[in-house]
Amino acid sequence: MADHSILLLLIFEFLFCFVISENLESKYIKTKVLTEGMFCLTDDFLRILDEETAYSIIDCARFCSSNADCRKFMFDKETKLCSLTESGENCITDENVDNKVCFRQKSVCNEVNCIRCPFGYYGDQCQHIIQDCSHGSQLSLFPVRRLMSFIRPSQNDRILEVKCDFEHSVMMIQYRRFGCQELDFNRTMDEYAGGFGYPHGNYWLGLDHLYNILQNSRQFKFVVFVTFPSSSLFGWYMDFNISSRLDNYRISINSYWPDPNYSIGDSLTNATFNIDGRPFSTYDNDSSNHNCPDRFKGGWWFLDDPVCSRANVNGRRFDNNFEATWHWLDNLGNRTFFYDVQLRLKW
Ligand SMILES: *[C@@H]1O[C@H](CO)[C@@H](O)[C@H](O)[C@H]1NC(C)=O
Ligand SMILES: *[C@@H]1O[C@H](CO)[C@@H](O)[C@H](O)[C@H]1NC(C)=O
Ligand SMILES: *[C@@H]1O[C@H](CO)[C@@H](O)[C@H](O)[C@H]1NC(C)=O
Ligand SMILES: *[C@@H]1O[C@H](CO)[C@@H](O)[C@H](O)[C@H]1NC(C)=O
Ligand SMILES: *[C@@H]1O[C@H](CO)[C@@H](O)[C@H](O)[C@H]1NC(C)=O
Ligand SMILES: *[C@@H]1O[C@H](CO)[C@@H](O)[C@H](O)[C@H]1NC(C)=O
Numbered sequence: 501m502a503d504h505s506i507l508l509l510l511i512f513e514f515l516f517c518f519v520i521s522e523n524l525e526s527k528y529i530k531t532k533v534l535t536e537g538m539f540c541l542t543d544d545f546l547r548i549l550d551e552e553t554a555y556s557i558i559d560c561a562r563f564c565s566s567n568a569d570c571r572k573f574m575f576d577k578e579t580k581l582c583s584l585t586e587s588g589e590n591c592i593t594d595e596n597v598d599n600k601v602c603f604r605q606k607s608v609c610n611e612v613n614c615i616r617c618p619f620g621y622y623g624d625q626c627q628h629i630i631q632d633c634s635h636g637s638q639l640s641l642f643p644v645r646r647l648m649s650f651i652r653p654s655q656n657d658r659i660l661e662v663k664c665d666f667e668h669s670v671m672m673i674q675y676r677r678f679g680c681q682e683l684d685f686n687r688t689m690d691e692y693a694g695g696f697g698y699p700h701g702n703y704w705l706g707l708d709h710l711y712n713i714l715q716n717s718r719q720f721k722f723v724v725f726v727t728f729p730s731s732s733l734f735g736w737y738m739d740f741n742i743s744s745r746l747d748n749y750r751i752s753i754n755s756y757w758p759d760p761n762y763s764i765g766d767s768l769t770n771a772t773f774n775i776d777g778r779p780f781s782t783y784d785n786d787s788s789n790h791n792c793p794d795r796f797k798g799g800w801w802f803l804d805d806p807v808c809s810r811a812n813v814n815g816r817r818f819d820n821n822f823e824a825t826w827h828w829l830d831n832l833g834n835r836t837f838f839y840d841v842q843l844r845l846k847w
Pocket of ligand 3: 748785786787
């Protein structure tokens with residue numbers, strides 16, 4: 501008799517766990533837990549909605565399901581802490597990753613249609629996906645805020661995650677972010693083409709993806725945005741475009757627009773040092789003729805000139821060599837050194 505009830509209990513437990521874990525997989529996708537450095541944990545792009553104690557992954561998933569804005573959760577099997585976030589593919593932590601799991605929610609649907617899609621997906625069944633952040637803005641899909649979104653620049657491209665700032669109408673294409681895990685930008689052309697890093701931290705979107713976005717005939721300004729511990733400077737360039745890989749991602753860039761109060765100065769289109777029309781160079785595919793990618797320790801649209809470039813945003817935060825250190829040299833020849841830098845597409 502006792503044997504039977506134990507057996508029944510085991511069967512019951514097995515079925516229960518099976519049903520629940522089936523359920524978890526039908527609603528969530530397991531993603532990665534990354535360690536990106538302690539000042540990289542959160543910002544306006546990854547809003548933490550709630551943190552509470554949960555018994556198990558299933559319990560944590562239940563918390564996420566019952567929160568109207570939750571799209572991702574991280575559960576720590578040791579501390580039992582369950583944290584819910586609004587967006588993002590992967591979870592980040594500054595602690596041990598081994599005890600943690602990360603799941604992001606699939607579309608939330610009722611009998612008729614889907615009532616909540618992962619950011620970037622849209623349509624009754626979340627069957628469509630935006631091409632870039634400006635597309636999402638054009639369709640009025642998002643709250644006017646900053647968030648991580650999925651995009652698919654073109655049909656033949658893959659789905660990517662990016663940072664969209666709907667408040668300032670910008671999308672990040674490069675980020676050297678202080679406090680996040682350092683990332684070497686001395687990379688091959690293949691790496692610059694496909695992208696590298698993690699969009700929440702140090703990151704390069706990828707020239708092929710950028711090319712596909714720019715083919716969609718939405719016009720963007722190319723923005724450089726640098727920050728210091730308590731201020732920022734920036735500059736806009738009009739008519740930004742790049743050509744395909746076959747043409748070495750040649751840049752089109754035009755007319756610098758200084759902000760009256762926060763201008764960083766023109767470093768790219770000065771008549772003597774204009775990068776308009778220059779191909780992209782990397783150490784393994786160098787069109788500069790002056791060994792520029794090696795000297796600047798990163799890829800860029802370098803000039804065919806011993807000067808290489810009047811700016812370096814893909815080098816090192818600090819290097820013994822001035823050329824390799826991040827800097828921006830304006831028309832008066834004044835140098836700006838900075839703390840953080842982003843390249844953005846502004847619509
Ligand atoms: C970039 O150039 C291509 C080819 O000339 C063109 O089809 C595309 O519309 C341009 N994109 C932008 C944003 O101007
Ligand atoms: C620049 O600063 C001046 C003086 O503080 C201010 O009057 C002006 O509105 C600012 N311009 C912009 C575009 O922010
Ligand atoms: C760079 O690579 C492209 C092919 O992807 C090739 O056509 C070009 O000649 C290369 N340029 C240099 C300078 O290596
Ligand atoms: C860049 O990386 C390549 C390959 O690892 C290496 O040979 C080269 O020395 C590096 N250049 C710099 C400036 O670090
Ligand atoms: C370009 O830069 C040089 C060197 O800093 C400067 O002398 C020149 O005036 C600049 N040209 C323009 C058009 O601003
Ligand atoms: C920029 O350089 C000029 C000439 O070297 C100098 O007179 C001026 O003070 C500098 N401006 C700033 C903001 O450093």
